[in-house]
Amino acid sequence: MPIDWFTVGAQLLNFIILVWLMKRFLYQPVLNAIAAREHKIAAELAAAAASQAKAQQQQQEFEQKNLGFEQQRDSLLRQATDAAKAEGERLLAEGRQAADAASAVRATALQRDSDLLHAEIVRHTQQQVLAIARRVLADLADVSLEQQLCAVFIQRLHGLDATALATLGNALKATSAADPALLRSAFDLPAQQQAAIQAALEERFGQPVALKVETAPELIGGLELSAQGQKLAWTIADYLDQLSLALSPGADGEAGA
Amino acid sequence: MRLTPDSWILWEYGLFKLNATILFTWALMLVLVVGAALITRRLATGHQRSRWQNLLEIVVTAIMGQIEDLGLENPRRYLAFLGTLFLFIASAALASVIPGYEPPTASLSTTAALALCVLIAVPLFGIAGQGLAGYLKSYLQPTPIMLPFNLIGEVSRTLALAVRLFGNMMSGAMIIGILLSITPFVFPVVMTLLGLLTGMVQAYIFTILAAVYIAAATRSSTAATTPPGPAPPAA
Known part of the structure; x- marks a missing residue:
């Protein structure tokens, strides 16, 4: 079985050419593709790791912010x-x-x-x-109310005790024509009653008394003599004041008590 | 009956002649290169890729893994030579299912050429690996007395490579040819399957032996003193 040396040489050359061609068209492209894929995968893994780290960091920041909120x-x-x-x-x-x-x-x-x-x-x-x-x-009575009032006033004048009499007497002493004692009446006092009261005063205090008569309807009924701050009075208003006190709720309470 | 496709001469001009061995080798080269070029023309670098690309990647990475397993550092450096050896021998055996085809590896000229390639490549890789002095020194290991035996070993293993591959491939084709003339129906199919298996095994053995020789040549002198790796398979 002879060896054909031309064929050996040709096959040697063929094989070397085949090695070069396969290297050019098979191994290098395939290995490059594998390397590129590995590189890509490594890059993707790195990117994923970076994303994960970033996500973790953001999660931590979020949690901190949440806590702060x-x-x-x-x-x-x-x-x-x-x-x-x-x-x-x-x-x-x-x-x-x-x-x-x-x-x-x-x-x-x-x-x-x-x-x-x-x-x-x-x-x-x-x-x-x-x-x-x-x-x-x-x-x-067959006399008018005014007469009766005058009579009562005169009667009260006579009924004064010594202290009150002295005080009132002193006050009346100081009166004059310029500064007379004031006699207030609820009604227009007739001249007869005025004269009777004038006479009763002068008789009671033993001195002339300058008297000025005034009509004061708020007294309702009665007479009031005032001189130098001293006052002698008998009026229906006084009675009515007492009635008013008796009618007030406080008085009622007291009365009830 | 032809014992070798060398004797099937298609064209001859003086010293130059075109026989079936060269023609089928060219055909195989064409198929391999065009196929590789077509597939690798549009390689995807993403997660989605074609099944042909997957096939090529599996083949290439498997060969790289085998080279790496033999202890060769930087397997990419030896991939072109060893990978082409394997693919050429394997495709030559696989194509034997095509009617009218005769594997070029069934020619002693082809196997001798491949063995010569290994004979040349081993010292080249050895010198590139450990320098000229270092490589030459390896012939004096373990003692200078072993120099002639080492040289004889170089030649004899080259011869063994060539004859082993030729014998296996030729015998496979011969057996099928003989059986076709005796029992033309079922039995040749079984033997063809066996021939395919034998062809793949031979491609593997040839490539692994070449890798082992290269690994032995590229190892440093310190590594050479260490116990040798797995014994090369014998067939």
Whole structure:
């Protein structure tokens, strides 16, 4: 079995060419592709690791921020709660004050209404009592009420005790024509009664008395003598004042007590 | 019956002649190179790639893995030579299923040429690996007395490479030829399958032996004193 040396040489050359061609068209491209893929995968893995690290970092930042937000929220909530509580208390106090003020105004108004009503009742009662007294006196006596009043006034003048008499006497002494003693009457005093009272005064105090007569309807009935700050009076108003006291709610309470 | 495709001469001009061995070698080269060029023309570097690219990558990485397993550092350096040896011999054996085809490796000229390639490549890789002095020194290992035996060993193993491959491939073709004339139906199919297996095994053996020789030549002198690796397979 001979060896064909030309064929050997040709096959040697063929094989060398084949080695070069295979290296050129097979091994290098395939190995390059594998290397490129490995590089790509390594890059992707690195990118993934970087992304993961970044994600973890962001998660940590997020958690920290979240914690901060929660703390801030709690703080704000606490502040808001405190503020609301304070505001509520303030409003409550204001409401209470307003209620107290309203209550006071209402009480004042009620008191005023009560006072007005009371005064009206007193005035009406006084007029009624005066009218009744006038009619009764007129029916009972044949002298006028005014005469009777003068008589009572003179009678009271005579009934004064020594101290009061001395005090009033001193006061009347100081009177003069320029500064006379003032005799106030609820009605126009007739000259006869004026003269009777003048005579009774001069007789009681033993001295001339300068007297000025004035009409004062608010006395309702009766007479009032005033000189130098001293006063002698007998009026229906005094009785009515006592009646007024008796009619007042306080007096009622006391009476009830 | 032809014992070797060398004797099937298609064209001759003086010293030059075109026989079936060279023609089938060219055909194989064409198929291998064009196929590789077509597949590698558009290689994908992403996760999605074609099944042909997967096949090529599996083949290339498997050869690289084998070279690496033999202890050769930087396997990419030897990939072109050893990988082409394997692919050429394997494809020559695989193509024997085509009717009318005769494997070029069934020619002693081809196997001798391949063995010569190994004979030349071993010292080249050895010198590139450990320098000229270092490589020549390896012939004096373990003692200078062993120099003639080492030289004889170089020649004899080259001869063994060539004859082993030729004998196996030629015998496979011969057996099929003989059986076709005796039992023309089922038995030749079985033997063809056996021939395919034998061809793949021979391609593997040839490549591994070449790699072992290269590995022995490129190892440093210190490594040469260490116990040798796995014994080369004998067939």
